[in-house]
Amino acid sequence: MELDSKKDVHLDGPSAGSVSRLEVLEGPSGRRVRSEAERARIVAESLLPGAQVSEVARKHGATRWQIYDWRRRFRQRGMLPPCEASPPTFAPLVVERALGELPAPAIKLEIAIGDVVLRTDTSIDGEQLSRVIRAVRASR
Template sequence: MDVDLDVPTAGYAGRLEVLEGPTGRRVRSEAERTRIAAESLMPGVQVAAVARKHGATRWQVYDWRRRLRQGQLALPESMAPMFAQLMVDDSSVPQRRMRPSKSTPAKVEIV
């Protein structure tokens, strides 16, 4: 079986151009993957928008989120969830004795 590629086999091969630069494949640090995954978990944020913003695919972001939930990626201290201290102010409530009643609902005001 003979194959004819319609090009000369001996001699000049043509012009070869070498392009340098990024290959399209990015290597991200664990901190960067964690930051992107945490950003995608914020309320009202779309995963596709976060992925597009950071030049990643949705599937990468979903994978990083899964790893974050499973504890394979750890949030840095600066991004760890913070809780506000609860302070009870009794000064504005008049002091009176009331019998506990099932019909009186508890009232909590968060400022």
């Protein structure tokens, strides 16, 4: 392989003297410079339904963190819509009571006033509860 100019040659060691061995490495090395259009294509591919960012990154010789960074930058410039989490999907809750089982007990309410604990259910009247709390406080 012939080299057209000195800019294509990198020698390790002192510049004066002869070289006994010269190795030429072909292919990309160091940082890869990608055009804006190329980044946009890779980001678009990573956003396709079912696409895995790590696979897209591997396919294009990038890292998944680069793709996440490109997405963020495109969003900041308004070139992508804001990231919206998909709404969670829930399975319906089915509660069945076994035959002969008693109904669930009423929800209990516990109020601690110092070393006194009042326990009642949530159906208690608010005014009645206030009177009980005032009575407990006054007795202390």
